[in-house]
Structure formats: C-alpha cells, structure tokens
Amino acid sequence: MEGALLRRSEDIQRGRQLRIFFNTEEVECYEGETVAAALLASGRQVLRRTARRGEPRGVFCGMGVCFDCLVQIDGRSNRQACLTTVKDGMQVETRAADGSWGSQR
Amino acid sequence: MTESSAVIVGAGPAGISVAVTLAECGLQTTVVDENPLAGGQVFRQPPAGFQRAASAVSDSASRRGDELRRRFANLGDRIEFLGNRKVWGLFDSRRLAVANAAGWRMIQAERLVLAPGAYEFVPPFPGWTTPGVMTPGAAQLLAKSMHVLPGKRVLVAGTGPFLLVVANCLHDAGVRVVGVVECTTRSEALKAIPGLLSNLALASQGWRYLRRLRRAGIPIHTGHVILDAQGQEQVERVRFAPCDADWRPDRSRAVTVEVDTLCVGYGFIPRSELAQLAGCDMRWADELGGWIPATSEDGETSVNAVYVAGDGGGVAGALVAEYQGTLVGLHIARQAGAIDEATLQARRREVVRRLKKLRRFRRTLDKLSRVRPGLTELATDDTVVCRCEELTRSEVDIGVDAGCATYRSLKVATRLGMGPCQGRMCWPAMARRVALRTGRSMEQVGLISVRPPIVPMSVGELAEPESAETIRSGGSAT
Numbered sequence: 001m002e003g004a005l006l007r008r009s010e011d012i013q014r015g016r017q018l019r020i021f022f023n024t025e026e027v028e029c030y031e032g033e034t035v036a037a038a039l040l041a042s043g044r045q046v047l048r049r050t051a052r053r054g055e056p057r058g059v060f061c062g063m064g065v066c067f068d069c070l071v072q073i074d075g076r077s078n079r080q081a082c083l084t085t086v087k088d089g090m091q092v093e094t095r096a097a098d099g100s101w102g103s104q105r
Numbered sequence: 106m107t108e109s110s111a112v113i114v115g116a117g118p119a120g121i122s123v124a125v126t127l128a129e130c131g132l133q134t135t136v137v138d139e140n141p142l143a144g145g146q147v148f149r150q151p152p153a154g155f156q157r158a159a160s161a162v163s164d165s166a167s168r169r170g171d172e173l174r175r176r177f178a179n180l181g182d183r184i185e186f187l188g189n190r191k192v193w194g195l196f197d198s199r200r201l202a203v204a205n206a207a208g209w210r211m212i213q214a215e216r217l218v219l220a221p222g223a224y225e226f227v228p229p230f231p232g233w234t235t236p237g238v239m240t241p242g243a244a245q246l247l248a249k250s251m252h253v254l255p256g257k258r259v260l261v262a263g264t265g266p267f268l269l270v271v272a273n274c275l276h277d278a279g280v281r282v283v284g285v286v287e288c289t290t291r292s293e294a295l296k297a298i299p300g301l302l303s304n305l306a307l308a309s310q311g312w313r314y315l316r317r318l319r320r321a322g323i324p325i326h327t328g329h330v331i332l333d334a335q336g337q338e339q340v341e342r343v344r345f346a347p348c349d350a351d352w353r354p355d356r357s358r359a360v361t362v363e364v365d366t367l368c369v370g371y372g373f374i375p376r377s378e379l380a381q382l383a384g385c386d387m388r389w390a391d392e393l394g395g396w397i398p399a400t401s402e403d404g405e406t407s408v409n410a411v412y413v414a415g416d417g418g419g420v421a422g423a424l425v426a427e428y429q430g431t432l433v434g435l436h437i438a439r440q441a442g443a444i445d446e447a448t449l450q451a452r453r454r455e456v457v458r459r460l461k462k463l464r465r466f467r468r469t470l471d472k473l474s475r476v477r478p479g480l481t482e483l484a485t486d487d488t489v490v491c492r493c494e495e496l497t498r499s500e501v502d503i504g505v506d507a508g509c510a511t512y513r514s515l516k517v518a519t520r521l522g523m524g525p526c527q528g529r530m531c532w533p534a535m536a537r538r539v540a541l542r543t544g545r546s547m548e549q550v551g552l553i554s555v556r557p558p559i560v561p562m563s564v565g566e567l568a569e570p571e572s573a574e575t576i577r578s579g580g581s582a583t
Binding site: 006007008010011012013014015016030031032033034036037040041045046047050051052053055056057058059060061062063064065066067068070078082083085 | 139140141146151152153154155156157191224225234235236237238239240242243244246247248251252253254255256257278279337338339376489492493494495524525526529530561
C-alpha cells in the first residue's frame with residue numbers, strides 16, 4: 001500500500017513534517033501523530049510478532065487497552081504505539097518472534 | 106497534596122462535565138487523562154498543530170463536543186489538566202499513582218471521580234488477531250483524529266448504532282466501505298422502532314446515518330455475523346453468514362468479501378479497574394456492558410468520597426455521561442459548600458428530568474444490543490482467545506473442565522489474563538463461555554482481579570518516581 005494514499009488530504013493542515021525510524025527504515029510523518037498512525041499511514045500494518053506462535057500483530061483497540069501494538073521506542077521496550085506521539089528522529093523497533101528487538105522476523 | 110476539590114480520572118464527556126460543573130461553582134479540580142488533549146474517545150480532537158478547515162463536516166454530536174471542550178478551556182484557571190498521564194495504581198481508595206513519560210508521582214485526592222469510559226467488546230473468532238482487524242473505535246480515531254485511513258477496503262461489523270457512525274465517518278474520509286454487518290435481525294430492529302422514537306432527536310440522527318449509507322450504496326447486512334478473517338500478514342478476506350435471534354450463524358450460507366481491514370465491535374464494556382482498586386462494591390449489569398460499581402443516582406459509590414460518572418459506571422453513551430457528570434459535580438459542589446441546598450435541588454431536578462427523557466430510548470438500545478450466546482461460539486478449538494498469552498480456546502477449556510470456574514483460578518491454571526492487558530480483552534468473552542460451559546451465573550464466574558501496576562511498569566520505573574516538577578503541568582502549588 002502506498003503511504004501517501006492513506007493520509008487524508010481534505011479539510012486538514014498537518015503539523016511540522018518529521019521522520020522516525022522503523023527498525024532501519026525511514027518513515028515520514030507529522031508532528032502530533034501517534035506512532036501507530038504514522039506507521040499505518042506508511043502502509044506498515046505489522047507492529048510486532050508474538051512470542052509463542054510467531055504471529056503478526058497490529059493496531060487493534062487503538063486506545064491503550066489491548067497492548068497489541070507494543071513496540072520498543074528509543075530503547076524502552078513495550079511501549080504502546082497507539083498512545084505514543086512521534087518525535088523527530090525517534091527510533092521505533094519491532095519485537096521479533098525470538099524476543100529480539102529491531103527486526104520483523 | 107493538591108488543593109483541588111476533586112481529582113477526576115478521564116477527560117471524556119463525563120469527566121469534562123464534572124470539572125466544568127465544579128469550576129462554574131468556583132471550585133478547583135485536577136483532571137488526569139491518557140491522551141494529550143481533553144475530549145476522551147468520543148470527542149477526540151486532531152492533535153495540536155493540526156488545523157481543520159472551517160468547511161469540515163460537523164454533526165450535532167461534534168458540536169456538543171466542541172461546546173463542552175470550549176467551556177473546559179475557558180475555565181482553565183480552575184481546572185488543572187494533566188494530559189498524557191496514566192494512573193497505574195490507586196492506594197487507600199483515594200491516593201493515585203500517576204505516570205507520564207518522565208516518571209510518576211502520587212496525588213492524594215480529597216474526592217475522587219472515576220470517569221474512565223468504556224472499551225469495545227470483541228469476542229474471539231478465527232483470524233481476529235490478524236493485522237487489519239481492529240475495533241470500529243480504533244478506525245474512527247485514525248480517520249477522525251489522526252486523519253489517517255485505517256485501510257482502503259473496509260468491512261464494518263458487530264452490533265449497535267456506533268457501527269453506523271463509524272461507517273459514515275470512514276466513507277466521508279474516502280475509505281471504500283464495502284458493507285456493514287449487523288447481528289440484530291431486521292424484524293427485531295423494526296419492533297424496536299417505537300422505543301427508539303421516544304427520543305426524536307437521537308432517532309432522527311440514527312436515521313440520517315442509515316440514509317447516508319444507503320445513498321452511498323453501502324449495503325447493511327442485518328441479521329448477519331462475522332465468521333472469520335483470513336490472511337497471513339494482513340486481512341485479505343472476511344466471511345460472514347446470516348444468524349438467528351441468538352446470533353448463531355448458518356454457516357452453509359456464508360458470504361466472502363475481499364477487504365484489507367475489518368472493523369469489528371459488539372458494544373462496549375465499562376472500564377472497571379480503578380473502581381475495583383478503590384474497593385467499590387461491584388455489580389453485574391448485562392444490559393449496561395458488564396461489571397459496574399454500585400452507585401446512587403448522583404454517582405456515589407460504596408466508598409466514601411469516590412464517585413463514578415459516564416460509561417465506566419454503565420455504558421449509556423456520551424449524552425448520559427455528560428448529564429451524570431453534572432450530577433456528580435453538583436453533588437460535590439454541595440458537599441464542599443460551594444452551592445446551597447436550593448440551588449443543588451433546582452439544578453439537579455433539571456438534569457434528572459433530561460436523563461429520564463432518555464431512559465426509554467436507552468433501554469430499547471440496551472435490549473437490542475445485549476450480547477447473545479452465538480457470539481461466544483465463534484471461536485474454534487485452535488482460535489487464540491487470550492491475545493496476550495496466545496492461549497487457544499481448547500487450552501482454556503481444559504482448565505475449565507478441570508474445575509477452574511473463576512478468573513483467578515483460570516489465570517493460575519492456564520495463564521489466561523496474565524499478559525499486559527490483564528484480562529481486559531479476554532475475560533469478558535471467556536467469562537460468558539465459562540458460565541455457559543459450567544452452568545453458573547455471570548455473578549458466580551466473577552470479574553477480573555486487579556492489582557497495581559494496572560499498566561506495565563518496569564521495576565526500575567517503579568523504583569524511581571520523578572520529582573513533582575517534572576510530572577505536574579505547572580500551575581497549582583504542590
């Protein structure tokens with residue numbers, strides 16, 4: 001999916017453009033967006049892999065209840081992507097099935 | 106210590122309404138919320154720095170939200186708003202442990218108002234953990250607040266009027282909404298029309314949502330239920346089928362649609378964990394979404410100086426939440442001596458009258474959307490039912506059949522509810538399954554056990570509370 005197509009363009013003027021890092025990839029986003037919104041807008045639905053079955057997970061409740069969107073942010077593990085606001089240069093890392101951070105495997 | 110007359114947890118319609126009512130009576134309050142801005146989920150705003158064009162669509166609900174937030178902002182000198190804060194614990198019924206990104210601190214509340222709101226009920230079904238399956242609320246937040254589309258081709262499913270709101274919102278945002286799947290059968294919905302017409306304003310709002318979907322050519326499949334979501338890394342297909350009055354599907358008549366996103370939710374569950382931590386007497390109220398603290402009409406719980414307002418005290422929507430918040434605010438204002446008895450009674454009467462006018466409408470909706478047994482049968486043996494611990498239904502059933510019939514015993518035996526969500530996602534559906542499987546009542550099966558920290562905190566974080574200066578937003582002395 002093309003990221004640009006998932007941002008609404010009508011009726012809105014966004015904040016300052018920023019970039020964050022998703023594992024090693026650069027992601028363009030806007031000040032005020034949550035990490036979850038920024039990643040979804042760039043077409044990234046998978047935010048981690050589970051420990052037991054190695055299954056992909058993404059945004060589910062979107063409001064901080066389900067803890068499915070846990071990522072590592074600037075070295076701090078298990079942060080909720082849906083409740084964290086992006087900061088310029090922020091390093092977002094995914095949890096792999098083997099428990100390591102920073103890869104999608 | 107805070108000088109506030111009350112600490113309010115939650116800045117949705119109920120919490121804002123409590124704070125505004127108290128501030129208008131001249132009293133100081135402190136409001137704590139997880140989000141950076143006030144509004145809660147229903148009145149969630151775009152982030153600071155985003156500017157909406159004046160032409161942006163507004164309906165009566167969003168105008169109500171704008172009005173409530175404007176009053177909240179205008180009374181800012183009396184309302185200390187602590188955004189981006191999570192309450193991770195509650196001690197001695199009114200001592201709150203409040204965390205932000207920098208650390209945490211204790212806030213002693215002279216009076217505590219819990220206005221935590223509700224979250225969506227999604228019973229497990231095959232494929233419900235696949236990325237692209239999300240709650241209607243999540244999709245709405247993305248589209249309305251973040252101005253990001255949850256996907257390109259979306260199916261909206263579950264039950265309740267909120268589905269119509271979200272389907273409209275997504276359609277307006279430019280998403281291809283391929284349909285709405287609603288469990289309630291057409292004949293049951295038709296029978297509810299007289300009850301719904303008891304409130305013409307709300308009924309016509311619902312009618313407008315329906316008509317707009319019809320004009321957009323979006324089909325509404327009443328009397329249908331989702332069977333499963335398919336796809337490896339992302340949802341690719343969703344199957345649904347006609348269901349009976351108990352919402353049991355006729356699998357032989359399943360329909361498949363190709364979508365990249367499934368928004369699914371079957372009503373709302375009150376967030377009860379803080380009321381439980383405060384030691385409030387809890388009661389099971391099926392028609393109001395689950396376990397709620399027992400309260401008086403003015404929101405007093407069984408614990409001295411602890412109040413509840415809004416969906417957290419029983420799901421009834423934003424308008425009821427706002428009125429309940431006013432009642433709690435007036436009650437506290439009287440307690441604090443800020444208004445006299447005559448003023449209290451006069452204002453109270455008016456709010457109670459408005460709440461009564463909503464009663465028949467609310468009861469009709471509650472009856473329509475009450476959870477039916479078919480929903481607890483959608484999962485198969487190998488469906489993950491505990492999203493955190495990845496337990497399958499058969500693994501939990503083994504525990505149940507071995508004699509575990511409460512949350513606590515199942516948690517010990519199977520790890521159900523042991524993960525970071527602490528049973529909030531799995532237990533509402535699994536409690537129903539345990540009740541059906543063992544022939545016990547929901548009261549006997551019971552509710553989740555809650556203990557702090559109620560959000561994940563590392564030992565390091567717990568050991569090092571930050572200084573008051575870094576965590577308070579400034580303003581009132583500490």
